[in-house]
Amino acid sequence: MQLSREELIKAYTGMCMIREFDDAVHYEFAADAMPGFVHLYVGEEASAMGICMNLNEKDTIASTHRGHGHCIAKGCDVTDMMKELYGKKDGICGGKGGSMHIADLSKGMLGANGIVGGGPPIVLGAALTYKTKKTNNVSVGFFGDGASNQGSISESMNMATVLKLPAIFVCEDNGYAESTAREYAVGGSILDRGKAFGLDSHEVDGDNFFEVYDAAKQVIENARNGKGPALLHIKTSKVYGHFEGDAISYRTKEENERIKNDEDPLKIFKKKVTESGLLELSQLEALEEEAKGKIKIAIEESKKAEFPSAKDLLTDVYIKY
Amino acid sequence: MSKDLHPITMPKWGLSMKEGSISKWNKSIGENIKKGEMLLEIETEKVVNEMESPEDGTILKFCAKEGDTVPVGSLIALYGESGTSEEVINEFIEKFNSNFESELSKEVEEEENNEKVKIGDLDINYIKNLNSKDKNILFIHGFGGDLNNWMFNQDDLSKEFNTYALDLPGHGLSSKTIKDASLSFLSEIIIKFCEENSLSDINLVGHSFGAGIAIKCASENNDFVKSLNLISPIGLGDEIDASYLDNFIISDSRRDLKNELEKLYFDPEIINRDLVNEILKFKRIDGVSESLQLIKNEIINNEKQKINLRNEVDKLLIPTTIIWGKQDAIIPQSHTEKINEKINIKIIDDCGHMAHTEHPNEVNAIIRNTISS
Amino acid sequence: MSLKTYREAINEALLQEMKKDENVVVIGEDVAGGAGTNGEQDAWGGVLGVTKGLLKHFGRERVIDTPITETAIMGMASGAALTGLRPVAELMFVDFMGVCFDQILNQTAKFRYMFGGKAVTPLTIRTMYGGGLRAASQHSQCLYPMFTHVPGIKVVVPSNPYDAKGLLTQSIRDNDPVIFMEHKNLYDLSGDVPDESYSIPFGEAxxxxxxxxxxxxxxxxxxxxxxxxxxxxxxxxxxxxxxxxxxxxxxxxxxxxxxxxxxxxxxxxxxxxxxxxxxxxxxxxxxxxxxxxxxxxxxxxxxxxxxxxxxxxxxxxxxxxxxxxxxxxxxxx
Structure with a gap:
């Protein structure tokens, strides 16, 4: 653990923000105040923050349908994100993207993705740009255990090795692809797949921010130094179901309890830093309150904001028509 | 072959013309025709134009009807003395056609006559038509034009003169990127071009901006330039349709450009799609827009003409004619007012900014007159 | 101006645009050929020789031979376009769109709209199409309607060498994703093509x-x-x-x-x-x-x-x- 106080505060602030954002969406959605469908990241916060704390603003990530956490960790504005979820005109994508397509290229966020396995091929391209232009940036592609079975992931890992690209593949394995268990759907092992394609591959405890942070630090540094791509297989779990409205009947009550109580990355972080005396409990609680307050404002502002107008329907298909 | 039996053949307007279609006969069989009268209307790939009667006579037979497309040089009608017998006419046609066919078969894919000469670091493209005549003509086109603008003039005038037509830098098939678009730079190019071709003197025919270059050449090379024919020249007044130049530069679609080109002519029907296409092909080439912009900036400031050549024109001692379309919408014909009396002024009615393409026969006659005076 | 084939016209557009803009890279299967072998480099220059000769000017860093992996090619090209390159990706035969369409249909084509007008994706996908070479059902199709159906991509079908060069130049310079479709039977067609660079605007029949x-x-x-x-x-x-x-x-x-x-x-x-x-x-x-x-x-x-x-x-x-x-x-x- 070599993190400074500021970095620890940044990490916990980010995790709280993700937690508060998605908890709030959970309630708003249940209250029928939000259109579309949403996939929540609660329980996986350590992964997004552990990875993204190792990235600078010019590094890029491509995310998944469960992308709010990645967006926040990469620096997207929570109010603009929330407005987007409500389909408002000054949402982060002008209300044209919604929950599954949040992107902010100025922050290096190349887009959440509605297609399972859609992001990693795009990450190859960003990595190719860095390699061609000889910047020392990296690009990170998140995907889930479900996506690990898509050909696009295998193709991307192979291409990254062939062209020795600064690309990091992060498999956030929360145990379920929709309602189907990893044990059923994944033949062999995700880690071995990475190794088979020649990637520097590691399995990581995704509930523990510090483990993720350390593992990411190493592979990202290597990639920046031209040592090629890597795979992090992050074992994690999500509190809510696949999408909002999922009764999660495929999980047992005991499992749900375990996820909430024993595998909560915020709780684990809090315990570690207070026990080791790095941060005070009161400080952490203040950060939680701060995040809560910001999200409350984000929701209030989003509800008040304007919807796009009819003319917005036809713009932004092409740059030049 | 009867002395009083003459063929009318499909004319060749410009080097690329291979065939033409007859859109309209203005005369019928047995009708008398007078030299210079409009005989028929011909449509080529690029333009529609009228052909005039070469001599007096009577139309005896049509060999091509309206709507027919025939190769350049083929027989389209006969004229001569009325009452010539059918037998004589048929014999003439048979003979003409067998000669023409053997000519055609000899003429294996005529090579394009474009040539290039290097002046400084610029390639200058030109076409020459030399017939060992005493006098030389050089045609200088205007802003956005090229040597094909003289398609109705160069071939005709080549009967009596050695003729040259060039593409100005930034135009046609010459180098597209220019750094200097000033009249003095371009007039130097013209003089060097003549030197490269070992010409001891030259008669200049210039159009619009090209006429400005011609004036500059003449005023700085007294002995060398023998006469000037200036068609709608720049430099004689303030007014100019500046928007035409701007829009010409930015128009990148057929429709937009056609709208602009129509301003050049009294009769916009003269413009067809192929003509617009040729200009678009030129304008699309990298560097052209920038070069045209540079030239435009030389010509125009604040919507007005920047260059004043009245002084130079007043001092000219060589035969000079200014030719202007009465309905010129780009530079008004009123600029001919208060011009030095020694200078000949010819105003052509039913004519816009492009007198040499819109009324070639009249313009060619004027040019002949100027040079021989 | 000189006589060039459709194939030469396309090659010349690539060469000139790559010289003009170092962000232009060519990506695809065997676009140079011979990668990793001890034999000839630039062995193929594309399966019908269209990209032949680019390697010696730009090296393997900008003429990128890939594995046979169309999804990764299309995805990589899209991502590269999104982050500052101006890639020309080759989909060897348009029939192979079946194994990579998601990256075109759901990713590239949607970026701009989905991201609220903030994405710029200057991607060109060159692909070969059409019948006549006795190449049978999986190598002869004429699938442009599948692309015209999708908003967000531009679809270009040049018919002659002059248009091929000017439209490809425009495709590369264009800031939207473009599918540039080359009919196999036209590669040997010749016509007058200016030696200079030029671009033909889209949407002008x-x-x-x-x-x-x-x-x-x-x-x-x-x-x-x-x-x-x-x-x-x-x-x-x-x-x-x-x-x-x-x-x-x-x-x-x-x-x-x-x-x-x-x-x-x-x-x-x-x-x-x-x-x-x-x-x-x-x-x-x-x-x-x-x-x-x-x-x-x-x-x-x-x-x-x-x-x-x-x-x-x-x-x-x-x-x-x-x-x-x-x-x-x-x-x-």
Whole structure:
């Protein structure tokens, strides 16, 4: 653990923000105040923050349908994100993207993705740009255990090795692809797949921010130094179901309890830093309150904001028509 | 072959013309025709134009009807003395056609006559038509034009003169990127071009901006330039349709450009799609827009003409004619007012900014007159 | 200006744009060829030699041979375009879109709209299409309607060398994703092509013939068929207007209506499968906008609704031909 106080505060602030954002969406959605469908990241916060704390603003990530956490960790504005979820005109994508397509290229966020396995091929391209232009940036592609079975992931890992690209593949394995268990759907092992394609591959405890942070630090540094791509297989779990409205009947009550109580990355972080005396409990609680307050404002502002107008329907298909 | 039996053949307007279609006969069989009268209307790939009667006579037979497309040089009608017998006419046609066919078969894919000469670091493209005549003509086109603008003039005038037509830098098939678009730079190019071709003197025919270059050449090379024919020249007044130049530069679609080109002519029907296409092909080439912009900036400031050549024109001692379309919408014909009396002024009615393409026969006659005076 | 083939015109556009802009990279299978071998480098220059010679100018850093991995190629090219390169990715045969369409359909094509107008994706996908080489059902299709169906991508179908160079230059310079479709049968067609760089704007159809009696509308290879039929009819005293669409997205609707109204009799020649293809689309456009100008029913010359057959006599029967177009024309003349 070599993190400074500021970095620890940044990490916990980010995790709280993700937690508060998605908890709030959970309630708003249940209250029928939000259109579309949403996939929540609660329980996986350590992964997004552990990875993204190792990235600078010019590094890029491509995310998944469960992308709010990645967006926040990469620096997207929570109010603009929330407005987007409500389909408002000054949402982060002008209300044209919604929950599954949040992107902010100025922050290096190349887009959440509605297609399972859609992001990693795009990450190859960003990595190719860095390699061609000889910047020392990296690009990170998140995907889930479900996506690990898509050909696009295998193709991307192979291409990254062939062209020795600064690309990091992060498999956030929360145990379920929709309602189907990893044990059923994944033949062999995700880690071995990475190794088979020649990637520097590691399995990581995704509930523990510090483990993720350390593992990411190493592979990202290597990639920046031209040592090629890597795979992090992050074992994690999500509190809510696949999408909002999922009764999660495929999980047992005991499992749900375990996820909430024993595998909560915020709780684990809090315990570690207070026990080791790095941060005070009161400080952490203040950060939680701060995040809560910001999200409350984000929701209030989003509800008040304007919807796009009819003319917005036809713009932004092409740059030049 | 009867002395009083003459063929009318499909004319060749410009080097690329291979065939033409007859859109309209203005005369019928047995009708008398007078030299210079409009005989028929011909449509080529690029333009529609009228052909005039070469001599007096009577139309005896049509060999091509309206709507027919025939190769350049083929027989389209006969004229001569009325009452010539059918037998004589048929014999003439048979003979003409067998000669023409053997000519055609000899003429294996005529090579394009474009040539290039290097002046400084610029390639200058030109076409020459030399017939060992005493006098030389050089045609200088205007802003956005090229040597094909003289398609109705160069071939005709080549009967009596050695003729040259060039593409100005930034135009046609010459180098597209220019750094200097000033009249003095371009007039130097013209003089060097003549030197490269070992010409001891030259008669200049210039159009619009090209006429400005011609004036500059003449005023700085007294002995060398023998006469000037200036068609709608720049430099004689303030007014100019500046928007035409701007829009010409930015128009990148057929429709937009056609709208602009129509301003050049009294009769916009003269413009067809192929003509617009040729200009678009030129304008699309990298560097052209920038070069045209540079030239435009030389010509125009604040919507007005920047260059004043009245002084130079007043001092000219060589035969000079200014030719202007009465309905010129780009530079008004009123600029001919208060011009030095020694200078000949010819105003052509039913004519816009492009007198040499819109009324070639009249313009060619004027040019002949100027040079021989 | 000199005589160049369609293949040379495309190669020259790539060469000139790569020289002009170091962000232009070429990505694809065997675009150089010989990667990792001890033998000749630039062994192929693309499966039909279109990118041959680029390697010696730009090296393997900018002429990037990939594994056979179309999804990764298309994804990589999209991502590279999104982050500052100007890639030209090659999809060897358009038929292979089946294994990578997600990256085109759901990713590249949607970025700009989905991200609220903030994404710029200057991607060109070059691909080979069309029948006539006896390449059978999986290497001969004419799939441009699948791309025109998708908003967010531009679809270019050059019919001759001049257009190929100018439209490819425009594709590379364009800031939107473009599918540039090369008909295999046209690679050896020659024509006058300026040596200088030039670009032809999208959405500007080209009139290759003008006439009064009948209008032919074609795209890609079928333009040549239309021109030949027009020339045949001319000898019989009938003049034709021929319109080359050049780009299918954006579509030059004004010129289509102009060409159709010029004669009131329209034959559309399209090599793609007949259901929901360009011919049906254009017919609908004409009927909706200038029905009164029509003097006869619109004729469509297309293949039958079958896969492309292998056996030469069958493929010849399958493809639109001069004979078929001429007889369709004569039915309404």
């Amino acid at each position: 080209n009139f290759t013939r003008e006439g009064k009696d009948i209008t032919f509308i074609g795209m890609g290879q079928t333009v040549d068929i239309c021109n030949k039929v027009a020339d045949t009819l001319k000898k019989e005293g009938k003049t034709s207007t021929v319109l080359d669409l050049r780009t299918l997205s954006p579509l030059d609707e004004d010129s289509i209506l102009e060409a159709s109204e010029e004669t009131g009799k329209v034959v559309i020649v399209d090599e793609s499968y007949p259901r929901c293809n360009i011919a049906t689309d254009i017919s609908a456009l004409i009927c909706q906008n200038s029905f009164d100008s029509l003097k006869a029913g619109i004729k469509m010359v297309t293949p039958p609704h079958t896969p492309v057959p292998f056996s030469p006599p069958l493929e010849d029967l399958y493809l639109p031909s001069e004979e078929k177009v001429l007889s369709a024309a004569k039915e309404i003349l």
